[in-house]
Amino acid sequence: MSNQKIQKPTLTGQRFKTRKRDEKKVFDPTQFQETIVQGLNQTGSDLDAVAKFLDASGAKLDYRRYAETLFDILVAGGMLAPGGTLSDDLTRTEFCLFTAQEDLETMQAYAQLLLFLKGFTESERNKLAMLTGILLANGNISASILNSLYNENLVKEGVSAAFAVKLFKSWIHEKDINSVAGSLRKVGMDNRLLELFPANKRSCEHFSKYFTDAGLKELSDFARNQQAIGSRKELQKELQEQMERGDAFKDIIASAREEMKKNNISEQTMIGIVWTSVMSYVEWNKKEELVTEQAIKHLKQYSPLLKAFTSQGASEILLLVKMQEYCYDNIHFMNSFQKIVVLLYKADVLSEEAILKWYTEAHVAKGRSVFLEQMKKFVEWLKNAEEESESEEEEAD
Template sequence: MFENFFLGLHLPGSRYTTSPLYFPGSGAARAGGGLGGGAAWEAGLRRAPCGCQCVCPSLLHCLPPPLPLLPPPLPGSPQPPASRVAATSSDRNFMNKHQKPVLTGQRFKTRKRDEKEKFEPTVFRDTLVQGLNEAGDDLEAVAKFLDSTGSRLDYRRYADTLFDILVAGSMLAPGGTRIDDGDKTKMTNHCVFSANEDHETIRSYAQVFNKLIRRYKYLEKAFEDEMKKLLLFLKAFSETEQTKLAMLSGILLGSGTLPATILTSLFTDSLVKEGIAASFAVKLFKAWMAEKDANSVTSSLRKANLDKRLLELFPVNRQSVDHFAKYFTDAGLKELSDFLRVQQSLGTRKELQKELQERLSQECPIKEVVLYVKEEMKRNDLPETAVIGLLWTCIMNAVEWNKKEELVAEQALKHLKQYAPLLAVFSSQGQSELILLQKVQEYCYDNIHFMKAFQKIVVLFYKADVLSEEAILKWYKEAHVAKGKSVFLDQMKKFVEWLQNAEEESESEGEEN
């Protein structure tokens, strides 16, 4: 690699030599070239012809330190592994490096980012308890203390301890027992569990939590986790403490500080079996509905996917709509009872629609479909008004419709004529007929190829005794929906006039007779 690497020019009075520099292991050295060959080349490296000692300083940083020549291996001797040779070479190079001087008594300073702060929740507890006791029953002073103390105390690190003390007045062990129950100096009575059991007082404490979380936004998730934990610990709390916690949870749910997902902790088997879950839920929903209306509460339950899990608040042998309705109605929560009935009805309708769709796609006889639907109506207490819409949807989904507008009307009439007897069975009430008319109107508006077929479908149903004259006239005058109103009313104008004239003629004939 370093063969004939450098040729210096020796000028009088300079330190640079005109002799070529050869290094150990180079071809020139092996050939005996350079300054006389053999061992003489080493002397040439050290001294120039002028007698001065010279080596180009600009090359020193580029060249590795010289290695002594190794004797050639004996014939037949084993060759050392390449890795060992490389390691020996690197060790030799390492030993030739200059070691940096180290002062005696030098201290290595740990970087601040590498220092680990001790976890001392008891110190945090003592400071917090002292501040709460000094603030006393003045919740405005408590809120100001918590606001100002956040700059000195690590709320992020000790969030569990912070919320334990604000709710229970003490640090809580796993399971909900108080760690400092024997030492009153490490507890405070200025907390939720020690407050009066009335809605206004608990609402004042809820405002303290709201202010704290608005000021320190990073506590939001920690507070949610804390409330889930406290709901799991309900068995360790007294009935009064459970009531206060339920009221606090309901108020905070109403203000949006907490999400409805915290209620999943109530579905724990131990709480359900002992009846704690249902009792706590009633108190919580009462406080929630005191803040928000029933629609807001049920909407939050839907968003959290809890609307279909309310029955799980009761043991398996009591998970029925009737038991839930009676329990919550007796507690003054009829709105939730009605909501659950509607949700269960929707679930039943979805199952019914799925089964109907399958039977229609298999072209089951209409008589069998009628028997099946009547049995489901009786078993699930479904009204005819709920079934007629499902039937229409399933019948229209059972066919792949033509994309051409001029052909789809003929295809629709042929298909609906086949299933008109099925629709006639479940449209025996005037309200059912109006719902069917509205469903037909919405379908024809949403599927543009059916826009011109609306009047033909209505006439077909009139002739097949699916729709009565009274229902059509009422729909035309007042019961139609907004979708495509002007188009469909214009289509039906002549037919409605014919119906009205026929009605007048029949009335006049009746008077003559």
Template sequence: MDGDTPKTSMCIFAANEDMDTMRNFEQVFVKLMRRYKYLEKMFEEEMKKVLVYLKGFEPLQRIKLARMTALWIGNGCVPPAVLLVLVNEHLLKDNLALEFVLEVFTTVKQERGVASLIAALRRGQLEGRLLEFLPLNRRSEEALAASFGARGLAELLRLHRAQASQEARRDLTAALQDDLADDKPVRDLIQDLRDMAHKHAIPDHEVIAIIWQCVMSRSEWNKKEELLAEQAAKHLRQYTPLLEAFAQSAKAELALLTKVQEYCYENMNFMRAFSKLVVMLYKTNVLSEEVILKWYREPNSTKGKMMFLDQMKKFVEWLQSAEEESESGEDDD
């Protein structure tokens, strides 16, 4: 039996590279695996050895091997993570690793569809590691987009970007938590966050939500509701310059206001503190009159909204009357 596997492999390289022929060989391997169960564990290790030797194959042989690998990944004979052995300097520098995985991904997509391809990448935890298949001197988002876009793999680019974005947000959150624990000056916090947000293209409305989450996780809250609102306002007041720095658009302000709403709803002791926190953020120039009125008038998050509308009623009426007086004054002018 052990002597049959190399012979079968040699037949693959001697055969045509069309998918009908490749599928026939796939069925041979599937039958062998079912008959000789011990081969299942061996096959992954053998595939790693073969892929590391990729440079020893002719270009057409590499295409055939990539297509067979795609079929094996698709039917579960080989785990997708086996492709990570290609992240090897001698395979990267000549584009061999990139060309091979592009052929594998394209074949999986053609044979089993986009959903199956995305599932395979997630199973192998490859969605955040696509850049690693590019040569070091070409490793950039632009080069990745060009390579994958040319092979019709735009879906994988979106998956990669979503994963990279998620990781960047985790990194930004962790960095802010560390800086807050070290009592870093607010001006330095602002600069560090701006640098990280710019580097990873994280918009202000997402940054401000992360700031709120980190700041509110830094305090041990009083269990007495009548004292909690004042404690929370006092705690937040020291971070209002940080919040204000990223509340420079209506979208960012509304994102913060929604976060305050959801936090107060999800933490029961804060239910009665909502209006006090919003008024404090208004008085410290973090939230504007326009955004508060927009939040009050338009639907957004439903979490506790009716209760919070009732809390905000008097303050909103005061804002509206001030707005009307201002408009009246402009008309008189």
């Protein structure tokens, strides 16, 4: 027997199994399109079903790698060939932006779906955000599209806040903060900006730091101001409810002062809130000859509440201005102004110094000539009384 080792035969062209770590996935946008289009066509036209399909598919398909293809599909129905035309040799979906109904509600739904996708890269999201900001600034789309940013997952992952930074920067650069404020108010979203952050970070302080650090101090100032307005509205509502219940003035005053301390509200701001609450609490007579009598009776009752928040001269001036504006804006009160001022002077809510300063320099334009004429005789009386008081003091010395 020979000790020579016999060689085993080999097959020509034999393939050796490649280790998984050495395998590289082939970039195949065509196969990606076929998978997405097939899934879209099976879901029908229901946007919620489409969103669920895309969200579920994101775990299996590489949205980041095929972001451009995915965008083409959702906007135009399929991959775009060079020159911007659709490829004829590929299956298309009827579920896309270009085949949707031409109305704002439908467009907002599509925008929400697009923004719902987390598969785009940061750079792609930034570009979309900047474009959206420009379109908003020029009035091409409604600010209600921003509802998409309040998606729970986007907020939780920080996508919403980051997207908002680029969007608002673009918007303000194109226009200004007034454009942003006006558009947000129009769709009732001026008080929702804090919702761009998760509940545990949803504070004015966090919002202010985040957007100020990002170079958007004007937006953080706007949000802080809106938050303050919201707090004042809540306080006014609470005051009116306390009055309706017939709570004692001492309890109302104590509660209001606690809110002032808690929310850093000045006395000047508070007297404005109290005045509005007091005047909103009652249903006024429509007859001019009867409303003055009704107002005097009402304000005499509530003068202790007004007095509690006019310990400073600036607060008295602000109250006078609020009274002037109210009497001008509510035409039945045009002839009531002077009598209300006299009542509050006698009730020690308003001082002669504050009334004289309002008369000479602190009044506003609304109904100025009418109200100054009404106050002329009373102001002369105050000046004479002041001069007599000074003379008496000099004689006493």
